Amino acid sequence: MLGMSGANKKKDAAQKARLEREAAERAAAERSKRLKLLGGAAAVVVVIIAIVLATGAFKDTTGGAEKTKVNGVELSGIQETKDLVAGLPQDGTILGDPNAPVTIIEFADLKCPACQQYEVTQQKKNVDELVRTKKANLQLRLINIIDPNMGTEDGAKARIAAHNLVASDKFWPFVSTVYYNQGLENDTWATDKRLKELATGAPGVGAEALNTRETPQSRQLAADADKLAASLNVQGTPAFFVQPRGTREYTPVEDPAGGMAAAVDAAAKKAKAPATR
Amino acid sequence: MRDQRLRIVSVVLALIGLASAGYLTYSKYAHDGVCGVSSGCTTVQQSEWSELFGIPVSVLGILGYVAFLGLLLLAPQRNEIVRLLLVVGTGVGFLFSMFLMYRAYVTLEAFCPFCTTSAVMMTLLAIISTVRFVLGPGPEGPGPGTSALAADGPRGATAE
Numbered sequence: 432m433l434g435m436s437g438a439n440k441k442k443d444a445a446q447k448a449r450l451e452r453e454a455a456e457r458a459a460a461e462r463s464k465r466l467k468l469l470g471g472a473a474a475v476v477v478v479i480i481a482i483v484l485a486t487g488a489f490k491d492t493t494g495g496a497e498k499t500k501v502n503g504v505e506l507s508g509i510q511e512t513k514d515l516v517a518g519l520p521q522d523g524t525i526l527g528d529p530n531a532p533v534t535i536i537e538f539a540d541l542k543c544p545a546c547q548q549y550e551v552t553q554q555k556k557n558v559d560e561l562v563r564t565k566k567a568n569l570q571l572r573l574i575n576i577i578d579p580n581m582g583t584e585d586g587a588k589a590r591i592a593a594h595n596l597v598a599s600d601k602f603w604p605f606v607s608t609v610y611y612n613q614g615l616e617n618d619t620w621a622t623d624k625r626l627k628e629l630a631t632g633a634p635g636v637g638a639e640a641l642n643t644r645e646t647p648q649s650r651q652l653a654a655d656a657d658k659l660a661a662s663l664n665v666q667g668t669p670a671f672f673v674q675p676r677g678t679r680e681y682t683p684v685e686d687p688a689g690g691m692a693a694a695v696d697a698a699a700k701k702a703k704a705p706a707t708r
Numbered sequence: 709m710r711d712q713r714l715r716i717v718s719v720v721l722a723l724i725g726l727a728s729a730g731y732l733t734y735s736k737y738a739h740d741g742v743c744g745v746s747s748g749c750t751t752v753q754q755s756e757w758s759e760l761f762g763i764p765v766s767v768l769g770i771l772g773y774v775a776f777l778g779l780l781l782l783a784p785q786r787n788e789i790v791r792l793l794l795v796v797g798t799g800v801g802f803l804f805s806m807f808l809m810y811r812a813y814v815t816l817e818a819f820c821p822f823c824t825t826s827a828v829m830m831t832l833l834a835i836i837s838t839v840r841f842v843l844g845p846g847p848e849g850p851g852p853g854t855s856a857l858a859a860d861g862p863r864g865a866t867a868e
Binding site for chain 1: 742743751754755756757758759760761762788792795796799800803804807815816817818838841842844
């Protein structure tokens with residue numbers, strides 16, 4: 432009996448050892464299979480990300496604007512700027528009929544990406560629907576809101592350059608060209624060199640018209656814009672107001688993308704008769 | 709049991725990520741288009757890296773977290789394909805988040821707490837999903853205390 436029991440114990444131990452060995456082998460094989468699958472998964476992940484980044488499918492901040500080479504420098508939005516201002520009178524910072532019943536006042540910063548987005552995606556529509564039809568004119572008041580937030584100084588320089596073009600009525604094409612070619616808000620991109628390139632490409636402007644030094648006129652225009660922005664409690668850009676002709680009434684437009692036409696229509700009802708010359 | 713705990717942790721992480729992506733989507737539509745009153749998140753959301761194929765990346769984040777929650781809560785957890793899909797999905801989310809973090813912190817120099825929260829959640833989800841896949845679903849059976857070896861034992865013996 433004892434011999435039988437000893438033999439059984441030995442057999443059981445051998446069987447247990449064999450089962451454990453087989454289980455360990457199965458576990459090792461399983462782990463190896465999983466690691467291979469994991470390697471495959473990692474490769475798939477890398478390929479997916481590489482394809483996404485390589486296709487460059489991120490937002491086109493110029494709204495798909497045409498690119499043109501001007502003196503060897505590639506600039507965006509030259510044609511779009513021409514289309515924006517084509518056939519419209521320009522009077523300093525005002526685009527369109529200066530006697531229109533309503534003035535749309537836009538506060539903007541040349542370094543503000545939200546202003547840039549508005550300029551390239553919405554401005555043409557507003558100009559075509561409201562300015563070309565003489566329901567309103569559009570006045571751009573440049574304020575400097577990004578520089579203090581980002582610790583840069585080139586926004587002020589770009590504003591001076593734009594304001595120095597007001598007297599020659601070259602303000603609008605320059606501003607539009609700057610927006611289509613705007614750099615990052617935290618970068619110092621509005622250098623003398625870059626602004627000269629942009630002035631060269633801006634339709635009807637030219638490098639010789641550019642002046643980035645502060646002048647009495649640029650100082651006055653900046654001060655006027657800042658003062659009006661402060662009195663209207665403008666906290667961010669772009670900010671829009673409509674002003675009926677002959678009044679000092681400024682009504683904010685909360686939804687400039689969808690509600691500008693209604694705001695202009697409402698303001699037109701309060702417009703006074705045009706001044707006779 | 710360990711797999712079940714990791715799954716619960718993953719669900720919690722995905723819910724936190726979903727909340728972050730949801731807030732970013734809300735803020736994009738509520739505050740998009742204004743400079744000067746913005747936070748780092750607005751700066752990030754106005755940048756060229758804020759949209760992919762015309763879809764805001766925060767919306768892609770929401771879709772991703774919802775998909776992960778679906779896989780974690782509704783799909784059979786012992787299914788290897790499900791576990792592998794989680795590895796691939798969270799892996800793509802992790803790498804893409806790292807790219808966006810690079811753009812936010814290095815290129816734009818903007819600190820966006822909600823973007824960062826989402827990226828951290830995606831990173832942890834990717835790590836946990838990988839660990840869960842490598843460890844396997846564990847033993848099927850009565851519950852705690854049943855080892856993979858013991859569960860495999862009888863089957864091995866029967867095969868003999």
